Amino acid sequence: MVRIELNGLSKHYGSVKAVDELSLKIHQGEVFGLLGPNGAGKTTTILMMLGLVEPTSGKVRVCDLNPTHEPIEVKKKVAYMPDSLGFYDDMTALENLRYIANLNGQSTSKMEEALAWVGLQEDKDKKTSTFSRGMKQRLGLADVLVRDPEVIIMDEPTLGIDPEGVRDFLQMIRKLSKEHGKTILLSSHHLHQVQQVCDRVGIFVKGKLLASGDLRELRKQLFGSDAIQVKIQSLQPAAPELIEALKSIPAVSSVQARENVLLIECAENICHELVKVCVQGNLSITGVSQEEQGLDEIYHQYFEKRK
Numbered sequence: 496m497v498r499i500e501l502n503g504l505s506k507h508y509g510s511v512k513a514v515d516e517l518s519l520k521i522h523q524g525e526v527f528g529l530l531g532p533n534g535a536g537k538t539t540t541i542l543m544m545l546g547l548v549e550p551t552s553g554k555v556r557v558c559d560l561n562p563t564h565e566p567i568e569v570k571k572k573v574a575y576m577p578d579s580l581g582f583y584d585d586m587t588a589l590e591n592l593r594y595i596a597n598l599n600g601q602s603t604s605k606m607e608e609a610l611a612w613v614g615l616q617e618d619k620d621k622k623t624s625t626f627s628r629g630m631k632q633r634l635g636l637a638d639v640l641v642r643d644p645e646v647i648i649m650d651e652p653t654l655g656i657d658p659e660g661v662r663d664f665l666q667m668i669r670k671l672s673k674e675h676g677k678t679i680l681l682s683s684h685h686l687h688q689v690q691q692v693c694d695r696v697g698i699f700v701k702g703k704l705l706a707s708g709d710l711r712e713l714r715k716q717l718f719g720s721d722a723i724q725v726k727i728q729s730l731q732p733a734a735p736e737l738i739e740a741l742k743s744i745p746a747v748s749s750v751q752a753r754e755n756v757l758l759i760e761c762a763e764n765i766c767h768e769l770v771k772v773c774v775q776g777n778l779s780i781t782g783v784s785q786e787e788q789g790l791d792e793i794y795h796q797y798f799e800k801r802k
């Protein structure tokens with residue numbers, strides 16, 4: 496079920512095309528990462544999804560609603576977590592949640608449960624002035640849980656949190672999507688984190704979506720190849736017959752032999768098969784490693800190539 500659908504969506508500020516003909520579908524239960532450098536158009540896209548910025552052209556639908564025309568209905572189904580959350584410092588965690596719930600006319604029955612879920616049960620009666628940034632982000636997540644939305648939109652949710660806090664937070668995001676069926680859109684500069692938690696990623700540059708998909712699809716879209724590179728080291732150079740045998744494997748796209756090293760590019764993970772063929776070809780293997788480009792490499796390599 497599609498929860499977020501953008502179709503040829505554009506937003507122009509004078510001559511600046513903040514978002515340019517953006518089309519994208521995000522399904523229920525998916526964690527989708529919006530990834531891009533400063534000024535790419537991520538925030539503008541989010542604001543259009545929330546009905547806070549009107550598109551110049553194109554369509555946006557969130558939970559089968561038009562945010563521009565039905566902003567209040569959208570607000571009931573979508574929770575937005577900005578990068579820095581404002582809580583009242585002189586109120587406790589519980590009081591803050593109650594205050595927000597009352598303002599939004601929501602039930603307060605799930606507050607304790609939500610605080611326990613994010614691991615703040617023992618801190619619920621502490622004033623939020625004593626909270627670390629990570630604790631405030633978890634309180635933000637508890638607030639989201641109280642609202643029980645269908646879609647959660649987060650802008651840089653892990654900014655300024657320590658590594659352990661980030662790990663816990665990412666686990667919660669994953670759980671919200673996989674166990675609670677929430678659709679999550681996450682905007683971030685943190686490539687490594689996006690890679691850990693997102694099912695799919697969209698790479699934005701200058702208002703345009705350059706590529707979207709899982710890591711493999713991104714590799715293919717950005718580089719025209721989704722190759723995995725396998726490096727096989729051996730005591731002696733590979734015989735020409737062995738190199739030919741490796742090349743004849745359908746998933747293998749190229750084989751390079753340099754002294755005692757074979758570099759094999761293949762379209763899928765067939766490491767075990769390559770090793771078998773090498774052993775049959777009497778190669779004395781001393782090491783095997785597989786290199787698959789992560790999001791970091793994909794992102795940097797792609798932008799370095801374009802400079």
Ligand SMILES: Nc1ncnc2c1ncn2[C@@H]1O[C@H](COP(=O)(O)OP(=O)(O)OP(=O)(O)O)[C@@H](O)[C@H]1O
Pocket residue numbers: 508511512513514531532533534535536537538539540
């Ligand atoms: N209200 C506005 N008026 C004029 N220009 C704007 C406005 N909001 C955004 N822009 C411009 O639109 C472009 C996209 O900005 P946006 O904030 O959406 O990018 P972003 O990807 O969220 O960046 P960041 O990662 O820095 O938050 C930028 O060039 C920005 O200067």
